[in-house]
Amino acid sequence: MSALLSVKDLRAYYGPVQALHGLDFALQQGSLTALLGANGAGKTTTLRAICAMVRATGAISFDGTPLAGRATENIVRLGIAHVPQGRGTFATMSVAENLQLGAISRGDNKIGADIERMYGHFPVLKERHRQQAGTLSGGEQQMLAVARALMLRPRLLLLDEPSFGLAPLVVRELFGILGKINRDDNVTILVVEQNAELALALADQAYVIETGRIVMAGPAAEIAANQDVRKSYLGY
Amino acid sequence: MELLGNQILAGVATGAIYACMALAVVMIFQAIDQLNFAQGEMAMLSTFVGWQLMQWGVPYWGAFALTLLLSFAGGVAIERLLFKPLADAPILTHVAGFIALLAILNSVAGQTWDFTIKQFPTPFGWSPFLGSKLISTHQAGMIGVTLVLLALLYGFFQFTRIGLAMRAAASMPESARLVGINTSWMVALGWGMASAIGAIAGMLIAPVVFLEPNMMGGVLIYGFAAAVLGGLSSPLGAVVGGFLVGVFENLAGTYIPGVGNELKLPIALALIVTVLVLRPHGLFGRAVVKRV
């Protein structure tokens, strides 16, 4: 296995405020990695830094290609899909248009088939395909956000709190789908989660960050088994 | 009765021009949240370009098409050179930019072609349309060309991928970048299209108001009135607003005693203010339904 994404000495800034203080990590090809930490630890900032949505320094490379100096849209076009915190769906557009937009940078002719595939994963989206995205329920919007990201046919999927606001049953279903996409479609996934227990059960690797630094890294099962880590960082 | 029908149809014809200008204004407003005060001068300059091409012997429709292409390129160039660098600047900086552009285009046209009024040809002629006394063939042509333009724009934004990408970039730029859309170029494209739409309006109205550097001043104010009336966030509203303003202007000029030609412009301004007070989003401006 080789690293699909490698991050070295990542520092990020909001104006004069430094939010990340030198992160080093790597995502193995085909892995499912959880990024955990308390509120304000810097999880969202890490994902935004990968997509050049915040001022950052350090070296990030994707499949050997350095990302430095690339605009967000060009990073996305390399095959990195990002479901931002707060979903980022196009509120005034229909569900079907949102899915079309997910594939807007693709030039192939399998987009229609992929939309059907998404309707297979998330049947409620099919029922509501003409509805304005802004009028979907919070959970439905979250599903749409994930489906929209998958429409890119990404090689790397970044998810920022996909379980936010979802009923426990729906969360399980969503995580089931994510696991399936990770295994069957060989999509590498980096998922930020508040629900550490669930994320660790799904992931094979995990990183825990605190105030912009990685404080723990290793196989998810080991971190889940470590009582001290669970108590001090993950709160369960 | 015939006078009323005549006034309404004539209003629809000039309303078509206002609709085009309003659409151009809305297009740029959607892209950068700013009102382009120089939209009228851009259209005027385009019209001069068309006139010049015809002077050089290019036939009408050839000159028309070439002018649209050049206007599109000019609109893109203005965005790239002038307004892209201003992207993060405060509103007042933008306003200064628009006014500078307005003044520059106006004097460039005056310098190049002087300020005397010129005849601008119409391919439709001035005979009675379908033998009726209601409107002339040129007025019918103004309406017809505008309707074709609107249909093409509708198809472009609803059914093409690039149209979808432009809508996405205008409504949620950050999300648009996250699906791989180059939002900066979408803005430039919006400028190019607005410029070309303005060129159509200019070339259609020039046979009526005659060609000179200040020809679009009043027209743009009606265009703003139309855009505000329909709602700056709604292209459809801008179009409907354009037709409404055109008809309203004509009827007020004819039927309200003492208004006449002189007071028509203040009436448009009064309309803008009234709409802003009563319905800040305009008739069609939509407040997005949001659920959390």
Ligand SMILES: Nc1ncnc2c1ncn2[C@@H]1O[C@H](COP(=O)(O)OP(=O)(O)OP(=O)(O)O)[C@@H](O)[C@H]1O
């Ligand atoms: N736009 C911003 N301007 C200034 N500071 C910011 C901004 N966004 C985040 N920060 C700061 O950066 C730090 C990391 O924030 P970040 O959003 O990455 O946290 P997080 O781990 O995603 O938290 P949460 O779990 O609450 O989403 C916090 O201290 C936060 O206050």
Ligand SMILES: [Mg+2]
């Ligand atoms: Mg966050």
